[in-house]
Amino acid sequence: MSTRSAAKSSLALRKAASAPVMLEMCSVRVGATLFGVPITHILEIVGNTRPQAVPLAPEFVGGLVHYRGDVLTTVSLRQLLGLPAKNPDREPGNNTQGADTRHDILVLESSGGCFGLLVDSVGEVLTVSSADHEPNPSTLEGRRSALFAGAYKLPQGLLVMLDPEQLDPMRLGATAA
Amino acid sequence: MDELTREFLIESQEGLDRMERCLTDLEERPHDTELLADIFRSVHTIKGTTGFLGFRRLEKLAHAGENLLGLLRDGKLSANQSIITGLLQLMDSLRGILRTIELQNNEGEAEDAHLDAALIARLRELQHPEAAAITLSGRGQFAEAEPPVQLAHPASRTSPPAIPDPETAPSPAVPEAPAATPEQSPETGKPKAAASDSTLRVDVVLLNRMMNLVGELVLTRNQILQATALDPNFTMLSRRLDMVTADLRESVMKARMQPVSNVFSKFPRIVRDLSQLLNRKVRLVMEGQETELDKSLLEAIKDPLTHAVRNSLDHGIEMPEVRAAAGKDPEGTLKLRAYQEGSHVLIEVSDDGAGIGVERVRNKAIERGLITPQRAAQLGERDLLQLIFLPGFSTAEAITNVSGRGVGMDVVRTNVEKIGGKVEIDSRPGQGTTLRLRIPLTLAIIPALIVRSLGQSFALPQGALSELVHIAPEQAATVIEWLEGTPLYRLRGQLLPLIFLDGLLSPGLQSTRLAALSPAEEFLPQRDQFIAVLDADGRRYGLVVDGLADPEEIVVKPLSTVLKSIGIYSGATVLGSGDLALILDPGSIATRAGIAMGKVDVQVGAAMEDEEEAATGSRYLLVEAGQRRAAVPLDDVIRIERIAFSRVEYIGHRPVLNFQGQLLPIEDSAGVLASASGDPAAEIIVVVCREGNRQVGIAVSHVLDVGAGGELFEAGSQQPASGVTLLNDHVTGIVDLGAIQPLPIAAHAEPGHHSE
Numbered sequence: 001m002s003t004r005s006a007a008k009s010s011l012a013l014r015k016a017a018s019a020p021v022m023l024e025m026c027s028v029r030v031g032a033t034l035f036g037v038p039i040t041h042i043l044e045i046v047g048n049t050r051p052q053a054v055p056l057a058p059e060f061v062g063g064l065v066h067y068r069g070d071v072l073t074t075v076s077l078r079q080l081l082g083l084p085a086k087n088p089d090r091e092p093g094n095n096t097q098g099a100d101t102r103h104d105i106l107v108l109e110s111s112g113g114c115f116g117l118l119v120d121s122v123g124e125v126l127t128v129s130s131a132d133h134e135p136n137p138s139t140l141e142g143r144r145s146a147l148f149a150g151a152y153k154l155p156q157g158l159l160v161m162l163d164p165e166q167l168d169p170m171r172l173g174a175t176a177a
Numbered sequence: 178m179d180e181l182t183r184e185f186l187i188e189s190q191e192g193l194d195r196m197e198r199c200l201t202d203l204e205e206r207p208h209d210t211e212l213l214a215d216i217f218r219s220v221h222t223i224k225g226t227t228g229f230l231g232f233r234r235l236e237k238l239a240h241a242g243e244n245l246l247g248l249l250r251d252g253k254l255s256a257n258q259s260i261i262t263g264l265l266q267l268m269d270s271l272r273g274i275l276r277t278i279e280l281q282n283n284e285g286e287a288e289d290a291h292l293d294a295a296l297i298a299r300l301r302e303l304q305h306p307e308a309a310a311i312t313l314s315g316r317g318q319f320a321e322a323e324p325p326v327q328l329a330h331p332a333s334r335t336s337p338p339a340i341p342d343p344e345t346a347p348s349p350a351v352p353e354a355p356a357a358t359p360e361q362s363p364e365t366g367k368p369k370a371a372a373s374d375s376t377l378r379v380d381v382v383l384l385n386r387m388m389n390l391v392g393e394l395v396l397t398r399n400q401i402l403q404a405t406a407l408d409p410n411f412t413m414l415s416r417r418l419d420m421v422t423a424d425l426r427e428s429v430m431k432a433r434m435q436p437v438s439n440v441f442s443k444f445p446r447i448v449r450d451l452s453q454l455l456n457r458k459v460r461l462v463m464e465g466q467e468t469e470l471d472k473s474l475l476e477a478i479k480d481p482l483t484h485a486v487r488n489s490l491d492h493g494i495e496m497p498e499v500r501a502a503a504g505k506d507p508e509g510t511l512k513l514r515a516y517q518e519g520s521h522v523l524i525e526v527s528d529d530g531a532g533i534g535v536e537r538v539r540n541k542a543i544e545r546g547l548i549t550p551q552r553a554a555q556l557g558e559r560d561l562l563q564l565i566f567l568p569g570f571s572t573a574e575a576i577t578n579v580s581g582r583g584v585g586m587d588v589v590r591t592n593v594e595k596i597g598g599k600v601e602i603d604s605r606p607g608q609g610t611t612l613r614l615r616i617p618l619t620l621a622i623i624p625a626l627i628v629r630s631l632g633q634s635f636a637l638p639q640g641a642l643s644e645l646v647h648i649a650p651e652q653a654a655t656v657i658e659w660l661e662g663t664p665l666y667r668l669r670g671q672l673l674p675l676i677f678l679d680g681l682l683s684p685g686l687q688s689t690r691l692a693a694l695s696p697a698e699e700f701l702p703q704r705d706q707f708i709a710v711l712d713a714d715g716r717r718y719g720l721v722v723d724g725l726a727d728p729e730e731i732v733v734k735p736l737s738t739v740l741k742s743i744g745i746y747s748g749a750t751v752l753g754s755g756d757l758a759l760i761l762d763p764g765s766i767a768t769r770a771g772i773a774m775g776k777v778d779v780q781v782g783a784a785m786e787d788e789e790e791a792a793t794g795s796r797y798l799l800v801e802a803g804q805r806r807a808a809v810p811l812d813d814v815i816r817i818e819r820i821a822f823s824r825v826e827y828i829g830h831r832p833v834l835n836f837q838g839q840l841l842p843i844e845d846s847a848g849v850l851a852s853a854s855g856d857p858a859a860e861i862i863v864v865v866c867r868e869g870n871r872q873v874g875i876a877v878s879h880v881l882d883v884g885a886g887g888e889l890f891e892a893g894s895q896q897p898a899s900g901v902t903l904l905n906d907h908v909t910g911i912v913d914l915g916a917i918q919p920l921p922i923a924a925h926a927e928p929g930h931h932s933e
Binding site: 052053054055056057058061064065066070071073113115169170172173 | 633
């Protein structure tokens with residue numbers, strides 16, 4: 001056998017040897033894209049909440065929500081990705097999208113603490129197989145390459161994986177883009 | 178880790194802490210049999226438990242200590258400095274191993290075994306007093322000791338020693354007499370006996386959760402109060418709920434309170450070790466140890482206090498010879514004092530050392546580029562002292578490993594301010610320095626006023642709020658004055674700088690407002706506005722908001738660091754209405770808007786100075802003194818002070834003011850002082866001016882305005898008339914500062930001249 005096909009077959013053997021792991025992801029939608037967050041990081045899903053705007057906050061901050069006795073900082077996935085606001089009528093100087101409309105919020109826990117992720121809508125919990133996981137394409141750059149942890153190929157399309165650690169507002173604040 | 182081991186760790190740590198206090202007490206009272214028995218018992222107990230749990234290292238070390246302590250207890254040996262030091266080293270060693278157990282669940286054998294052997298040998302040696310007196314080369318696991326001769330002038334090191342090895346310190350003339358004699362005030366002389374039965378050890382996590390729950394209860398109570406305010410059926414119940422909640426809240430907060438002795442108790446040891454290292458004789462006096470403070474606040478001040486103590490010993494208290502030469506007691510005194518004052522707890526660290534050299538401070542600050550020479554020249558003594566709090570400041574000649582790395586005082590201030598406290602410093606050259614930490618008592622619930630701006634609610638802590646002013650839309654144009662882009666409001670004769678909250682929070686709005694600033698009136702919104710007069714550490718200003726709501730007692734919820742770093746918010750809260758509100762930080766807002774310390778006119782003057790003076794000629798501060806108008810060249814004005822008339826003193830006929838450590842002659846040709854003299858509570862306004870090398874004051878009735886003066890010419894000539902200018906179309910006399918007579922140097926009075 002040529003070395004290349006030898007390598008290929010040993011790779012195939014290796015792949016087959018590690019049985020595909022099934023993982024549960026919570027799907028959320030922002031714009032046209034379906035994103036997934038491992039449910040192990042999700043504390044709760046809070047629906048239909050209007051976050052409180054924080055003037056002068058960094059662009060990615062979605063506002064504040066009251067959650068179980070604490071005031072959580074939320075990250076707006078839409079703003080993080082630089083997508084236009086859902087609600088085009090924003091006050092000048094008010095950079096928090098969440099101020100006017102109600103949103104679904106994922107309460108996530110990372111090593112830095114709890115925070116909220118502001119999304120357009122929360123979908124179902126999907127069970128995916130690690131075998132369907134593809135790493136980030138090399139064309140992905142900047143913030144997206146840090147935030148996305150690859151994607152899963154699903155019958156209905158791609159489920160882009162998000163890394164909760166990277167979504168933590170403290171992390172985002174430190175590595176200000 | 179199993180329960181038994183965890184219990185063992187907690188109890189042993191407590192035991193070791195207690196023993197450390199006992200040992201420092203023992204040094205003072207080497208023959209106190211009760212102390213000796215107590216210490217022996219503690220070590221004995223630890224030895225027993227460690228054997229049972231299988232901690233061999235601990236057992237061996239404890240055994241060696243027990244042997245030595247046995248001799249002491251039986252009177253066969255007398256506790257001297259070397260023995261105490263050796264035993265303290267034993268405590269440290271045991272503590273280190275306990276920590277390792279906590280982290281690794283085992284004693285961490287291999288690496289440190291040889292150090293154990295050295296320590297055990299040392300303890301054995303101490304059992305024979307003759308051997309102990311022999312100077313040995315540095316040993317012991319903590320001493321990164323340097324040769325004795327260098328200790329007198331500590332050179333910079335990269336790592337701080339934990340404890341100096343006593344043998345390498347220049348041995349005191351009398352080996353038995355300890356160099357440091359820490360002393361505790363009578364009430365807390367003896368360390369507490371074993372915990373009495375009426376107390377309970379509670380997990381801090383549980384207490385924090387209780388605090389959170391109480392906070393939630395307070396918020397719910399607020400909401401219920403609001404919702405039921407109008408319904409008579411509920412008023413009675415609401416009131417009871419209110420009372421019960423308030424009581425519960427107080428009880429939980431009390432549960433978290435601990436006496437400051439928990440923190441102070443570390444200091445006898447620290448002072449002892451440091452004074453040996455630095456070759457100072459220091460007596461430690463501690464007062465008010467029973468004063469209580471919330472546990473988390475206590476944690477937070479531990480480091481700042483330690484740093485302050487180190488500073489005092491390193492830079493404050495002089496060497497015994499220096500003190501003796503200055504006629505002072507060669508033994509310096511370091512006093513730690515805690516007491517409650519209103520809603521704050523004050524903790525003072527004071528020494529009777531050399532004080533802080535204000536000139537050195539000024540020079541160092543200029544040298545480090547922290548301040549310009551011109552600005553430095555303007556600062557009075559009190560302000561100069563504040564320079565030590567700037568980051569990057571340190572006057573230590575050689576940066577010692579003890580203090581003076583240049584990171585010290587600003588970290589102290591930051592840590593204290595983080596918990597809502599303040600740091601004050603007071604120093605007298607040759608007499609000593611006092612550092613005062615002012616810490617708020619209640620942690621998380623504060624009274625606040627709710628204000629509205631940009632359609633949102635914000636909370637303003639009542640503590641900083643001085644008064645509220647309403648401005649009707651039709652008044653706005655006249656009552657708010659604009660001076661080169663800075664809005665001002667005249668509050669009872671004083672100019673108050675204004676900050677528009679909506680402009681601060683929305684830079685776009687602010688720039689639109691400023692861009693088309695002439696005439697200013699067009700940009701004040703046609704609606705009611707309110708000015709909240711705030712005082713943040715002596716910086717007074719008015720915050721303009723769109724609306725006011727009822728004051729509320731709010732629970733302060735912490736913000737994430739991302740939002741905290743914006744700077745103007747100190748937290749967030751949930752209002753009675755259920756909405757979230759950000760809590761504004763008056764001090765940071767002032768800083769952000771560039772409001773300086775001291776009265777507004779300094780800032781106005783600065784704004785003026787930045788401007789080209791070209792077309793309009795020089796600028797003056799227009800004042801009214803008695804019936805006349807006068808003008809003072811604005812460049813010469815340093816500050817405008819409103820002072821109590823009682824502060825005016827007299828040398829002969831001359832009125833003077835003790836201002837920032839200087840005696841200021843007051844020029845009062847208008848008789849302002851005379852009209853105020855009938856009323857002891859009267860306040861007068863003094864314009865403090867620079868004149869050549871000195872400062873003088875002018876007593877005025879009112880400060881009217883700042884304006885540009887056109888020169889007046891003497892009738893019939895082209896010469897500018899001296900001493901007169903045209904201001905706002907009024908002929909106005911310019912005050913001739915140079916004509917103000919200097920104060921007599923001698924103490925006896927000279928008939929004063931009142932200059933014109």
